[in-house]
Amino acid sequence: MSITYMEKERIFRLDTQESTYLLGIVGSEGFVGHLYYGKKIKDITGVQELYRVHENPYTPDENNRDRLSFYDCFPFEYSGHGIGDFRESSIRAELADGSRAGKFTYVSHEIIGGKEKLVGLPATFGTTENAESLHIRCKDSVSGLTVVLKYSVFADVDAVIRSVQVINEGKEEIKLTKVMSASLDMEAGSYDALTLHGSWARERHMERKPIGHGWFGVSSNRGESSHQEHPFLGVLAQDAGQETGEVFGFQLVYSGNFIAKAQMSQFGGVRVVIGIEPEDFCWKLAPGESFQTPEAVLVYSHEGLGGMTRSFHDLYRNHLIRSPYLHKKRPILINNWEATYFDFNTEKIIDIARESARLGIELMVLDDGWFGNRFDDNRSLGDWKVNEEKLPGGLAYLAEQINALGMKFGLWFEPEMISPDSDLYRAHPDWAIAVPGRTAGLARNQYVLDISRKEVRDAVLEQVFAVLHSANIEYVKWDMNRPLADLYSAGLPADRQGELYHRYVLGMYEMQERLLEEFPNLLLENCSGGGARFDPGMLYYSPQIWCSDDTDAVERLMIQEGTALIYPLSAIGAHVSVCPNHTVGRTTPFVTRGNVALTGTFGYELDITKLSEEEKTMVSRQVKMYHTLNDLVREGDYYRIASYGENHLYDCYQVNSKQKDEALLFYTQVLNEPNMHGRRIRLSGMNPDACYRVYLVDCEKDPFLQETDRVFSGEVLMNAGFIMERLWGDFRSKLLFFKQIS
Numbered sequence: 135m136s137i138t139y140m141e142k143e144r145i146f147r148l149d150t151q152e153s154t155y156l157l158g159i160v161g162s163e164g165f166v167g168h169l170y171y172g173k174k175i176k177d178i179t180g181v182q183e184l185y186r187v188h189e190n191p192y193t194p195d196e197n198n199r200d201r202l203s204f205y206d207c208f209p210f211e212y213s214g215h216g217i218g219d220f221r222e223s224s225i226r227a228e229l230a231d232g233s234r235a236g237k238f239t240y241v242s243h244e245i246i247g248g249k250e251k252l253v254g255l256p257a258t259f260g261t262t263e264n265a266e267s268l269h270i271r272c273k274d275s276v277s278g279l280t281v282v283l284k285y286s287v288f289a290d291v292d293a294v295i296r297s298v299q300v301i302n303e304g305k306e307e308i309k310l311t312k313v314m315s316a317s318l319d320m321e322a323g324s325y326d327a328l329t330l331h332g333s334w335a336r337e338r339h340m341e342r343k344p345i346g347h348g349w350f351g352v353s354s355n356r357g358e359s360s361h362q363e364h365p366f367l368g369v370l371a372q373d374a375g376q377e378t379g380e381v382f383g384f385q386l387v388y389s390g391n392f393i394a395k396a397q398m399s400q401f402g403g404v405r406v407v408i409g410i411e412p413e414d415f416c417w418k419l420a421p422g423e424s425f426q427t428p429e430a431v432l433v434y435s436h437e438g439l440g441g442m443t444r445s446f447h448d449l450y451r452n453h454l455i456r457s458p459y460l461h462k463k464r465p466i467l468i469n470n471w472e473a474t475y476f477d478f479n480t481e482k483i484i485d486i487a488r489e490s491a492r493l494g495i496e497l498m499v500l501d502d503g504w505f506g507n508r509f510d511d512n513r514s515l516g517d518w519k520v521n522e523e524k525l526p527g528g529l530a531y532l533a534e535q536i537n538a539l540g541m542k543f544g545l546w547f548e549p550e551m552i553s554p555d556s557d558l559y560r561a562h563p564d565w566a567i568a569v570p571g572r573t574a575g576l577a578r579n580q581y582v583l584d585i586s587r588k589e590v591r592d593a594v595l596e597q598v599f600a601v602l603h604s605a606n607i608e609y610v611k612w613d614m615n616r617p618l619a620d621l622y623s624a625g626l627p628a629d630r631q632g633e634l635y636h637r638y639v640l641g642m643y644e645m646q647e648r649l650l651e652e653f654p655n656l657l658l659e660n661c662s663g664g665g666a667r668f669d670p671g672m673l674y675y676s677p678q679i680w681c682s683d684d685t686d687a688v689e690r691l692m693i694q695e696g697t698a699l700i701y702p703l704s705a706i707g708a709h710v711s712v713c714p715n716h717t718v719g720r721t722t723p724f725v726t727r728g729n730v731a732l733t734g735t736f737g738y739e740l741d742i743t744k745l746s747e748e749e750k751t752m753v754s755r756q757v758k759m760y761h762t763l764n765d766l767v768r769e770g771d772y773y774r775i776a777s778y779g780e781n782h783l784y785d786c787y788q789v790n791s792k793q794k795d796e797a798l799l800f801y802t803q804v805l806n807e808p809n810m811h812g813r814r815i816r817l818s819g820m821n822p823d824a825c826y827r828v829y830l831v832d833c834e835k836d837p838f839l840q841e842t843d844r845v846f847s848g849e850v851l852m853n854a855g856f857i858m859e860r861l862w863g864d865f866r867s868k869l870l871f872f873k874q875i876s
């Protein structure tokens with residue numbers, strides 16, 4: 135890792151282990167131009183040609199006849215607005231006189247050891263030993279508006295982190311109506327876009343399609359990163375595959391409205407921008423004030439999608455997730471939601487806990503319905519006081535009973551919400567987000583609390599803290615079950631209403647930060663109606679996020695595949711639930727449900743007292759499987775071998791230890807076929823010089839780990855492959871463990 139400034143060439147070079155990022159200062163004006171992002175280059179002699187300023191339409195230095203043509207094709211590192219670069223702009227600010235033009239040129243720079251924290255925002259972190267940063271100051275000479283372009287690289291990960299600080303150094307107030315976190319001009323080529331899209335219970339399905347002329351993008355205007363689109367855009371060379379070819383990944387470390395766009399220009403180059411969605415965004419900046427964007431992560435891989443995935447996983451594990459639980463086995467949890475929904479009492483929860491403890495489960499989580507008059511989802515959000523009718527003796531008694539069984543106790547909250555039928559709403563109707571004179575739309579019978587207001591945050595946290603201090607609660611599930619709409623804050627003046635979406639997100643981050651400060655040992659799991667806020671911003675606060683309300687093992691194959699494209703398996707909340715499944719009515723084998731959940735955080739979400747004896751035996755073996763395999767799953771390198779979403783028949787992925795001495799292969803035959811031979815499977819990332827013995831991992835067998843006489847060389851496994859036998863029936867799954875023996 136290093137950042138250097140080559141004074142003579144006026145070029146900045148940012149190097150990671152495998153990639154190089156080059157930008158520089160051009161012309162007497164000091165335009166900041168992008169030169170190159172790709173495979174590592176040691177000697178960059180001659181690279182300046184890529185500014186293309188010697189081509190039509192002429193250089194900025196030598197030709198003043200056609201400035202617009204220059205502006206419209208120069209690879210601006212961060213393009214201004216309204217001056218003749220007709221491609222997607224990076225920033226738009228309205229000055230006091232109503233004008234919106236801005237042109238930013240180089241003023242100064244500094245190279246700094248380590249990585250700064252961003253006030254109020256989640257951000258990647260690093261030390262002076264393992265990170266280096268570059269800040270380039272650019273200014274619009276007319277308005278005095280300054281942008282500081284910030285870059286960081288790390289010693290151990292192939293990623294470039296970017297963000298922008300905008301400072302009003304002028305004399306008058308300005309309105310910022312667009313501010314991207316990063317912009318990247320890529321050379322002409324044939325590219326595909328890869329995005330993650332979905333819906334409730336169908337999150338993060340992968341979609342790949344060619345990028346043509348015009349623009350292609352994904353965004354959210356729901357106030358959350360959303361079920362529907364994801365703050366990620368992959369730009370792939372069209373010949374890039376799973377483990378070969380060039381792939382660029384762009385992601386925003388943010389949990390609110392976002393946009394990621396790829397735009398192909400008239401010359402075939404592609405400009406990518408990523409940042410806060412400008413629609414409904416307007417931020418007032420008085421002279422001297424500044425605005426910091428969320429961070430954008432850029433990952434380059436010349437080892438296809440797999441290389442990109444492994445860089446994201448390492449980046450987030452090493453430089454984003456702060457939780458003390460990150461590198462620990464999380465307690466295996468059981469959650470009562472699908473077991474009881476709102477219909478429970480102390481006795482029922484203790485029954486579930488008793489049986490769970492007997493089988494080795496370690497944490498009992500009480501979900502929605504423990505507070506106020508919450509007998510259904512029509513009421514009581516905001517009234518965070520235990521319902522003693524359901525839970526006589528309160529949470530302290532329940533936690534004591536559960537602790538006495540040798541289990542930890544955890545609790546669900548939805549702190550950002552308010553029910554119209556709640557004491558909180560009756561006392562403070564203006565705390566709900568709603569436009570004056572309009573009836574706000576309900577979603578799941580609830581409104582969103584205006585947590586951009588400090589008094590609202592304080593009042594909610596006071597209640598939450600009181601509950602958490604009242605009993606031994608070691609885990610919290612923080613839920614958020616509806617998007618934002620009817621945007622208006624009674625706490626903001628008219629000319630600041632455009633700040634509400636972002637202020638809401640900042641308010642939520644502040645609440646989570648305060649929660650963790652007050653309870654530093656708390657295991658926090660974020661959630662949003664399943665996985666509507668599964669994003670890197672939330673991972674800064676919680677090491678795991680509930681991935682989806684869909685717990686069906688087959689649906690989870692695609693949901694977890696798309697999630698694992700970016701996020702480490704240690705972050706993916708996954709539970710075994712009952713069949714027929716509550717979302718799709720499908721019945722899958724208990725073994726398959728266990729295997730799929732084992733590739734996430736692993737837990738249960740069912741009435742364990744109602745399982746058959748045979749299933750309970752499998753639970754106790756799955757618990758042992760988790761304890762045996764979780765270090766590998768949590769810390770290993772992920773390889774996608776085959777995708778059910780693509781072939782519609784089977785799914786296969788692999789996790790290798792960093793030392794390559796162990797590998798775990800997850801195989802699911804979703805649909806059986808008549809008269810079929812076994813399938814040839816080729817592994818990835820093995821040590822070619824080693825030999826491996828195969829073990830079968832099966833919770834139907836005692837012991838669950840069965841040594842076989844199959845031995846393969848790493849070279850055979852990767853090139854020739856081995857035969858995965860045909861399984862009998864649909865939805866059948868097999869787990870194989872490969873252990874190096876020589």
Ligand code: DGJ
Pocket residue numbers: 471501502546613615661662663664665680682683
């Ligand atoms: C949505 C979550 O995803 C579920 O797991 C559950 O906690 C419900 N909310 C409770 O309302």
